[in-house]
Amino acid sequence: MVENYGQSSSLILRGRVITMEEDGQVEAVLIEGGRIAGVGSFEKLQERTRGEPKILDLRGRTILPGFIDSHTHLIGMGLEEIRLDLSGTQSLAAALEMVSERVKGSAPDEVIIAVNWDESLWKEKRAPTKEELNRIAPKNPLVLRRICGHQAVANVKALALIGKGWKRVDRERGILLEDVCLNLDDVFPPSRDQLLSALKAAIKRAHREGVTSVQDMAKPSHLRAYQRLRQRGELKIRAYINLPFAEGERLSELRLETGFGDEQLRLGGLKIFADGSIGAKTAALFSPYRGGKIKGLFLHSQKSLTEIVRRGEEWNHQLLVHAIGDRAIHQVLKAYEKGITSSNPLRHRIEHFELAREEDMEKARRLGILLSMQPNFIGNWSKPGGMYEDHLPRWRENNQFGLIREKGLRIALGSDCMPLSPLYGLRSVVDAPFPQQRMTIADALRMYTWEPAYFSFEEGIKGSIKEGKLADLVVLSQDNFEEGLEGARVDLTIWGGEIVYRR
Template identity: 30%
Template structure:
């Protein structure tokens, strides 16, 4: 406490000194003649700075020293820091924002997408098959052909791929291709036979083996049914995973991400992240969540590992309650409109309750994937039971900030339960602009009133941490910002049932990607805004996202990314 008071007092004194300096006229001549040289590490001048600090919302200059912001104000006040060995960068009016925080992603998946067979952005089944064949022909020694990123909703064929499709291009080696959302995969006949999957194979809890009209497997495995095949695929080595994590972070800082909340991890991956951090090769911050199972139990038993520099922390557990909308795995109260199913629920509230109660007692955050309205309701049921069973006197911390990830379709009464239980809806705007092309087929128009309710949640007082769910989606903060404010696809298309009234303002979209993301990780006192004394994360764009027309957002570029006071990307 005393240390915090001293730090606050020092910060206030520095702020007062800078304010007095600006108040004296702030002219170049006055500053140059009277100011004492206090060289910063980096000084940014002539910028359009959006601080996301309500008390000082805009600025034109920033000084950074020892990984923190030591000055935020006008150009005149920054001159005392632009001396000695300071790296002074003239931004020439470019726009500056707090570093963007990815509130829900999968970092090793992002990296493996970069280094392996990447099927994202493919626009037809025929194009995907050609890409797989080209990759297989170029890698004749690989025992398995493994890829990720395909998504049939944009294909003219309008159907899932089948094992027969894959057999035509790779008949002699097993093939395993995961849909972009990670909730379904397609295999060829070689892989199917290796896994001993037949038309009589039992569907696992929370999964489904799709069959054709003759009762034979199509090759499509939904959610937990993928477990039939995954153990057969040669596991990546630790070196492979480490290389993927590094590649993922290096890719992200080029886009403006400075923080990443990793939704589902393991202690092995966390230790590899620690190695990268020690080697100076972890390009951005990671807030890690252990996956449900042994890793989660160990976190509850051992307690959180909180980095005082907020670079690599683990204090969260990720649970997956249902599947995805596209593969009809999301769990709904009423059946799908285009198939006789209500989706797939992986657990009951009672099954996850012991872990939730243990997490409350250990001070561990919980985040749970829930997409369908039934899944969201049951997660809220489980959270409420845990809160009732573990009174505040038995909790390690009272400010728990439990989350529901995606919260894509929520009944009106359950929106109010989010607010009453103080549960954070962690949402990814790009899901809406992709899903809404087929969501009407899946759910019908009426249920789309309950879908992607950003505006409804905010108006009721919710804080929404925003992200992309990369590599499920592309993982570009420009897309997330655009989707949140436009509620249109990237071609400017909207349709009946897209509910443009649920869009958010640009100021809210910026908060979703900055301070609200920091809040979701208990880091709002150190990150998420450009303020004196906070850790120096920021991104500079060559166009101002806050004022340019919507259709120009995707033509803007991140030209400078700073993480922890270090330049990680400069164009």
């Protein structure tokens, strides 16, 4: 629901306002013209207001700065959201019927991807066949991806679009496995309209979760969607757009540097991968994964990583280096140590930092490297019997937020869209299984508001509730967090002074 109380008029929110500033907690916040016009006692703000302000009494509920997600894949998530979801179907016949309806409503040649089928829940107890898909979609490329994400069936039209370079494509039977299934956006690049719909769906989702700003890991093709939506006045999220490092050369030729843009849409830094993931056993480790000799892989040599850092510095671009395994983190810090200006004015970051060793935490602090980390990973994989235990001998030493925080490093929290939900991440880290992972609610909230604003050089305009800053706010259902965050819900999201979500 979107509400307007008019640009010129005023809105006062009354509740438990946690400002993230020195005043700590106040009673009310005044919004005028999309900005915070005052913070303090309700009476005082009412006196100060011209005319009749609209008053929203939240009866003690908590008002925070809007969440800033420091690591998203917004359009990728949006594309997933707009895909036809087959998860609720009880038979193959019913699923094919649903897909057939979607095909009838599509333009010829439009690629249709449906997801989340699970033959074990179907009466027929079998996967769809290429022939069945050919029959219901004679004119459209059609792919049905299984719920696991690693297996799919394609019709003949879709198979014709899959380049020879992709492995594990059974063209005879239309069966796709692994990489090709996991990268459907690369195999079948979405149309401009699909990118736009995806971005819209993603923003809607972000509002539901209380997110008012994102630091997005985008592709150049995504930029058009952001700009279109902005022209239409529908980009009701602030995006700090990080592009692949490979674009750095072009950007520097144009003299475009990190920070170019404005409060709504801004060029961020350059993203680069140092290693893979723990799930795929490609994150680079010092000691092997459980039950074997595999130690993961480096995507760059030490020399080339050092060169990358040098380039980032030369181009005036913040670097966001994906490093997950302890060995990759070690390698990246070595490169930073050689290449960065002291005190790190470009605010270079490491993304994930999942398995850092203590000596490297200390090195990161010495160098002033910022850490963009995902508390969701604790919730997803860190429980006993979870993926970390399955893959790693020293599995308890993952995502050590508490320890890292204790050592005085700067951390911003993000979701990596797994899933996009600050509250899920906050709960995961506050109730983490191991003490060295755990943080207080107050610290964690700060790392989803103030800290990410600092990571994008925007601490002057957002990240706290302060006069003059942007009126991006989130209202949580609870009045205190003594019982933890278990029952907390997002009740209201305000972006630029406008209510963009109400539960």
